[in-house]
Structure formats: structure tokens, C-alpha cells
Amino acid sequence: MATDRKTLWEQFLSPIVRSIVDEEAMLRLSRRIDWETEVQRRRNESIVYPDYYRTSNFHGIEGGYLTAGAAVSYDPITQYVLPPNEMWVRAGLIEAVRSKPRRILDLGCGTGSTTRLLKQAFSEATVIGLDLSPYMLVMANYQAVLAGSDIVWKHGNAEETGFDDESFDLISLSLLLHETPPDVSQRILNECFRLLKSGGEAIVLDGNQAALRQTPWLTNVFEEPYIQAYAEGSVGQWMQKVGFEAVETREHWWLHQVTRGVKPLVVRDFETSISGEGLAFA
Numbered sequence: 001m002a003t004d005r006k007t008l009w010e011q012f013l014s015p016i017v018r019s020i021v022d023e024e025a026m027l028r029l030s031r032r033i034d035w036e037t038e039v040q041r042r043r044n045e046s047i048v049y050p051d052y053y054r055t056s057n058f059h060g061i062e063g064g065y066l067t068a069g070a071a072v073s074y075d076p077i078t079q080y081v082l083p084p085n086e087m088w089v090r091a092g093l094i095e096a097v098r099s100k101p102r103r104i105l106d107l108g109c110g111t112g113s114t115t116r117l118l119k120q121a122f123s124e125a126t127v128i129g130l131d132l133s134p135y136m137l138v139m140a141n142y143q144a145v146l147a148g149s150d151i152v153w154k155h156g157n158a159e160e161t162g163f164d165d166e167s168f169d170l171i172s173l174s175l176l177l178h179e180t181p182p183d184v185s186q187r188i189l190n191e192c193f194r195l196l197k198s199g200g201e202a203i204v205l206d207g208n209q210a211a212l213r214q215t216p217w218l219t220n221v222f223e224e225p226y227i228q229a230y231a232e233g234s235v236g237q238w239m240q241k242v243g244f245e246a247v248e249t250r251e252h253w254w255l256h257q258v259t260r261g262v263k264p265l266v267v268r269d270f271e272t273s274i275s276g277e278g279l280a281f282a
């Protein structure tokens with residue numbers, strides 16, 4: 001029976017959240033945007049959507065992220081699903097940064113909440129937010145303009161971004177990897193490694209895998225098709241597998257975790273840096 005397959009989200013949480021969220025305000029916001037024109041402006045026609053993305057109704061929204069509804073409802077709902085407080089949770093990613101990055105890439109940036117925090121924290125840096133959904137990017141740009149935040153938005157796939165090798169100092173992934181199948185997560189982390197300069201940092205903020213494994217009912221709550229597979233894996237190990245070093249994961253407000261890894265300095269870089277100071281051995 002269809003009722004048996006209903007998730008906890010459909011049965012209980014969606015009606016509760018719907019009663020808290022101001023649907024009229026969402027509709028008003030949606031009407032303020034000329035979606036057809038704006039999506040067309042953001043869309044890169046050469047992007048091919050991966051199957052996992054095209055066919056999943058993330059968060060119970062038919063059409064998933066490729067809809068205006070997903071973009072408009074994302075922020076009002078997310079504030080209730082990141083306990084104890086959305087901003088404290090997102091701040092964990094910023095606090096994990098140990099360098100002063102000049103070029104930052106936020107992969108799977110969504111509506112840009114973490115991207116804007118990065119720009120706020122590193123105002124001198126060029127900050128780019130990349131997402132597969134042009135709808136989410138329209139909302140990200142709308143919010144950034146309101147906040148006076150100068151961010152570049154790019155429609156693209158985090159598995160293959162098209163940016164040059166070693167072109168970023170910091171890459172952030174905020175709430176992305178619990179939504180991608182593990183093989184895709186692995187390819188995304190591989191792409192991060194390619195894109196980072198030696199010594200650059202990758203920082204992943206997402207669900208606490210250890211906690212999610214102990215609470216399997218939670219994985220059924222929010223209509224997340226890949227969260228179970230995410231919970232069974234280890235972001236730290238995935239990062240080590242592609243070559244990151246000094247990988248550390250720390251629990252963040254129990255339900256979340258922050259993992260940081262560094263792209264190692266290669267011998268070539270070391271030799272260049274010492275020969276630059278007149279210390280070459282040859």
C-alpha cells in the first residue's frame with residue numbers, strides 16, 4: 001500500500017513544517033522573480049544532468065532541485081532542519097579555515113547561504129558558487145544582491161567543473177555530499193584535489209556520519225535518497241583516498257560534522273620555493 005511507503009517526512013514533519021513556514025511569503029517571493037528569464041540567463045546549455053540528480057525528488061519536491069519551488073522553499077525550511085541553529089552550524093565551516101584564501105569555490109552552493117558567509121569572512125577573496133540547479137542559482141543571486149555580496153555564480157557539475165588545475169586556495173562543500181551517491185562524492189572530492197593549489201584546503205560541512213549510523217530512523221525523515229549510503233561511509237577516508245593529507249573530522253553540534261583536508265605540497269613546489277630564496281642545492 002502506498003501509505004506504508006510514506007516517509008516520516010511525508011507523514012508528520014512536512015505538515016508541521018508547512019504550518020510553520022509562511023507559504024504566502026514564499027509565493028510572494030516567487031512572483032517577484034521572472035523565472036524564465038533568470039533561469040535562462042544562468043543556465044549553461046551544455047550541462048548534462050546526472051541520473052541521480054534528474055530522477056530524485058529531493059526533500060519530497062517533485063522535480064527535485066530543477067524547480068522554482070525547491071529554490072523558494074529551501075531557505076525557509078532549512079532553518080528548521082539544522083539544529084540547534086542554522087547560522088551556528090554553518091559557522092563551523094568558516095571556523096575550520098586555517099589560511100587566508102584568495103580564491104574560494106563553494107561547490108553545491110544552493111541558495112548561497114554558506115557562500116555569503118565565506119565572502120563576509122574573506123572579503124578580499126574572489127568567491128565563486130557553483131551548483132547544478134540554475135533555479136538555486138537564481139535564488140542565490142537574488143539573496144546576494146539583497147545582501148550586497150559580490151559573488152560569481154556558475155551553473156555546473158561539481159564532478160567536472162571546467163576550472164583550471166590548481167586554481168583555488170579553498171574549496172567548501174556545505175551539505176552537498178549527503179545528497180550524492182558515494183561514487184559521485186568520490187569524484188567530487190577528486191575534482192577538489194585537482195582544483196586546489198598545493199597547500200590549499202577542502203572543507204566539508206555535512207551530517208555527522210557516526211550519529212546518522214546510530215539513528216537510522218533519522219535517515220528516513222527528510223526524503224534524502226542517498227543519506228543512508230552517506231551515513232555508512234566516511235568523508236575523511238574518501239578525502240584520504242584522493243590524496244588529501246592532515247585530514248581531520250570533528251563533530252559539530254552532535255548531528256553535524258566538519259572535515260578538513262589539505263592538498264600536500266609537492267617536492268617540485270618545495271624546490272621552487274627554496275630556489276626562489278637562493279637556497280637551491282644544485
Ligand SMILES: C[S@@+](CC[C@H](N)C(=O)[O-])C[C@H]1O[C@@H](n2cnc3c(N)ncnc32)[C@H](O)[C@@H]1O
Nearest residue numbers: 065108109110131132133136157158174175176
Ligand atoms: C542540500 S543543498 C546544499 C546547498 C548549500 N550548499 C547549503 O549549504 O545550503 C545541495 C545542493 O547541491 C546541489 N548539487 C547536487 N549535486 C550536485 C553536483 N553534482 N554538482 C553541483 N551541485 C550539485 C543541489 O542542486 C543543491 O543545491
